[in-house]
Amino acid sequence: MFPSENLGLAVVDGLVNGSVIAFIALGLAIVFGIMNVVNLTHGELYMFGAMISWLLVQAALPYASALVVAPLLVGGLAVVINMLILQRFEHEPGQTVLATFGLLLIMQQVGLAVLGPAPRSIPPPFNPIIEFSGFSYSGFKLLAGMISLAASLLVWIGVERSRIGPLLRAAQENRLMAESLGINTSRVFMIGFVLAGSLVGLAGALTSPFRQIHFLMGFDALAMSFVVVVLGGVGRIGGTIAAGVALGLLESLAALFLAPTVARVLTLTLALIYIVARRLGSVKGVWRY
Numbered sequence: 001m002f003p004s005e006n007l008g009l010a011v012v013d014g015l016v017n018g019s020v021i022a023f024i025a026l027g028l029a030i031v032f033g034i035m036n037v038v039n040l041t042h043g044e045l046y047m048f049g050a051m052i053s054w055l056l057v058q059a060a061l062p063y064a065s066a067l068v069v070a071p072l073l074v075g076g077l078a079v080v081i082n083m084l085i086l087q088r089f090e091h092e093p094g095q096t097v098l099a100t101f102g103l104l105l106i107m108q109q110v111g112l113a114v115l116g117p118a119p120r121s122i123p124p125p126f127n128p129i130i131e132f133s134g135f136s137y138s139g140f141k142l143l144a145g146m147i148s149l150a151a152s153l154l155v156w157i158g159v160e161r162s163r164i165g166p167l168l169r170a171a172q173e174n175r176l177m178a179e180s181l182g183i184n185t186s187r188v189f190m191i192g193f194v195l196a197g198s199l200v201g202l203a204g205a206l207t208s209p210f211r212q213i214h215f216l217m218g219f220d221a222l223a224m225s226f227v228v229v230v231l232g233g234v235g236r237i238g239g240t241i242a243a244g245v246a247l248g249l250l251e252s253l254a255a256l257f258l259a260p261t262v263a264r265v266l267t268l269t270l271a272l273i274y275i276v277a278r279r280l281g282s283v284k285g286v287w288r289y
Helices: 004-034 042-058 063-089 093-115 139-161 164-173 175-180 185-210 217-232 237-254 260-283
Strands: 129-131 136-138
Touching (some): 004 042, 004 136, 004 139, 004 185, 004 217, 042 063, 042 093, 042 185, 042 217, 063 093, 129 139, 136 139, 139 185, 164 175, 164 185, 175 185, 217 237, 217 260
Antiparallel strands (some): 129 136
């Protein structure tokens, strides 16, 4: 048995972590889910967002500046990656996987050169303790989770109800037909990469005060993002948000009974089993994506 306050803490922390996971995966949901482009540097872009935040704080600039500078720089870097690498391969999955994997390794070495081998940290700009019934929680982390969820919902609504969502899908489905209808597909893809890069850069900056910043942190972000995007249904931003929150909550509840590492392994295993079962059901006509 466990004290009841631990259950409340697990639920709150699970919802916060799940909201953050969903926000980190949001850019991949756009690039991979909607645009069908495999970009393995997604996790490294997240790392760059956190690294830029650390550099700004080290330069005695306020943490708030990172929330503006990191999305701009990382969004610009995503555009450069698209222009110099992905466009040259015409976003063909097989070639872009190899190209972005090589770039991933280069970006890791840049992170190692800047951050060094030891993890770095940023003190929260403020951190009031929020008292709940029987337990307390970090005010900054709670706010970061709320911002992550609110921003994810706004992006979901924006993509679904504006022209950008249909344009991205049209450019991906039939590029030649889209261009014959007067759609500048190169510009549409550029907008998609700017949006995705800016979002993951902002996620890196937002989470940097309560996560260790190191040159390998992108691996975990990339793996979780792919699981969440596929779990929520490829191309469904709303499903990505729901899957991220559910995954974070499940992992936090599992950690009540298991070691954190075992809880992570169990959560990902259950997610993968569900994905495989849903896919098999879809093939047999039982379920549909």
